[in-house]
Amino acid sequence: MRIITAALAAAIAASAFPAMAAQQPSSTVSAQATEKALDAIGAIDTERLFEDKSYAQQMLVHVETVRRSSHYSGDGKLHIDRLRMLALIGSGQAKEAYALATQLAKTAPGEFDLHYFAFLLAVETGSERALDELEFADRSIASKDDRARLVESIDSDTVQRFRQRFYQPKDKARIARSAQVLLNLGWPGPNKLEFIDALRMELAEVHLEKGDIARAKPLVFAVQSTRPVLQILVSRKWDPVRDSGDSHERLAQAIAASDEASERALLAVPDDPEILLLRAQFLRSVGKSAEALELLLPKAENLEWVKEQGENGFWVVNEAAYALVDLKREKDAVSLMQKLLALGLPENPSLISMAINSVGIMVDAGDFKGASEYAVTLATKEADYASPYGLMWMWEGAVCGYSFGGNPQAAQPWLVKLKANEKDNRAALTRALLCANDTDGAAASLIRRLEGDAADDALIALQDYSAGPDLPATKRTLETRMREIVLRPDVQAAIAKKGRVMKVPLSRIYWGLF
Secondary structure (H helix, E strand, O other): OOOOOHHHHHHHHHOOOOOHHHOOOOOOOOHHHHHHHHHHHHOOOHHHHOOOHHHHHHHHHHHHHHHOOOOOOOHHHHHHHHHHHHHHHHOOOHHHHHHHHHHHHHHOOOOHHHHHHHHHHHHHHOOOOHHHHHHHHHHHOOOHHHHHHHHHHOOHHHHHHHHHOOEOOEOHHHHHHHHHHHHHHOOOOOOOHHHHHHHHHHHHHHHHHOOOHHHHHHHHHHOOOHHHHHHHHHEHHHHHHOOOOOHHHHHHHHHHHHHHHHHHHHHHOOOOHHHHHHHHHHHHHOOOHHHHHHHHHHHHOOHHHHHHHOHHHHHHHHHHHHHHHHOOOHHHHHHHHHHHHOOOOOOOHHHHHHHHHHHHHHHHOOOHHHHHHHHHHHHHHOHHHOOHHHHHHHHHHHHHHHHHOOOHHHHHHHHHHHHHOHHHOHHHHHHHHHHOOOHHHHHHHHHHHHHOOOHHHHHHHHOEEEEOOOOOHHHHHHHHHHHHHHOOHHHHHHHHHHEOOOEEEEEHHHHOOO
16 A cells, blocks of 8 residues: 655645744643654654654654644644644554544645545545545545645555445445546546546446436547457447447557557656556557567566565566466466565465466466466465455366366366356356366356356457467467357357457457456
């Protein structure tokens, strides 16, 4: 979680605090204690507050000292309250900090940093008021510059955690509200077109389900980037609000827009790992894996940089490994992931995603024994790190490792687990059944997905991708099996009900395997 950004640091530094000589301390605290506290506050290191709990606790004592003096008045009061809020966060008192942040945001509406902390702390404490805090910020902050500073301060990890709670159960009204307020604010800023388009699509889908074509249509027409445009083109759900132009031309325009946006964003903020990922993912999506690797590998091989970036840095390594596989350098990909995973799951729980993905990379490299053994190790010893969705990919890895390694009997118990928990990750079951060469089971799995809530995702996976390098041998086998399944009349009928298959100038390697 990113707490202090350049915008926030500037806002805190600029907040007014009167000089000590302007007032005399009250009788409730000595002049000497007040002077010491003021000196400490005057030299406060706001970044250190979030890195050193004991320092935050010390600063909290100094802040409380000043609050008992006559300096806690006038222009200096808001400054002291700000610092108290930051010290409460750094000392681990998130609930107390949240209560103070909401109070300050109401007292001084329009101060973007106060609204930011009210929202951030609502998310951190699990408050149901997180959406209300963001909507209050939208209503209160009039300055274009301050709105931009708020957007800069809100990182995607916080937004992801904020929005995840609206999906269990699926609360369409709140999903729409959250998408709308983020769009109102302009989150996540001008450099992440795909994020903005994803919000537009979510909001449009809610309007469409309510039959509100008039509100859904402008959102759909505003979508520019590749994946959502492809989704609009191949899913019948979007037919009432899509334009009547040539589908291939619309897709070509979207590819060009994603290219231009991701290149422009990287030039603007070349050290942002999310922007780096967006650019690399675009390049892989059009078959330019060598260019993607050229961008990624210098960062991915610098473990100090990777650790500094946290989870986003881990994803840079993951993407570099995928690009290596694209270029037939599977063993190099395995080695790169092993160096990353050596950082340790206990110290870095978010590495669980990369650990799971490394199983598939080992399968691509032909190390079926290593893949199945590592998948089983993850599923039996590291399962607590994974979500139910991630656990399904662990089991899928075991099935595929054992199946390609010529040991189908060992794959069966894991396949049984996948079938019993299909709702947690339907795509993992489909892929495992393909690995096990259970074509009837894979066809039935695919039909259930097309008939369920995730039909659009299944349709995206079924498109006829015509760009990119050759698939690794294992993926080529799975692709052949799936193409045979897609030709079955029952699968064709299920596809026709929900959408259509196009030949698209995108890479199957990037867009995934079912």
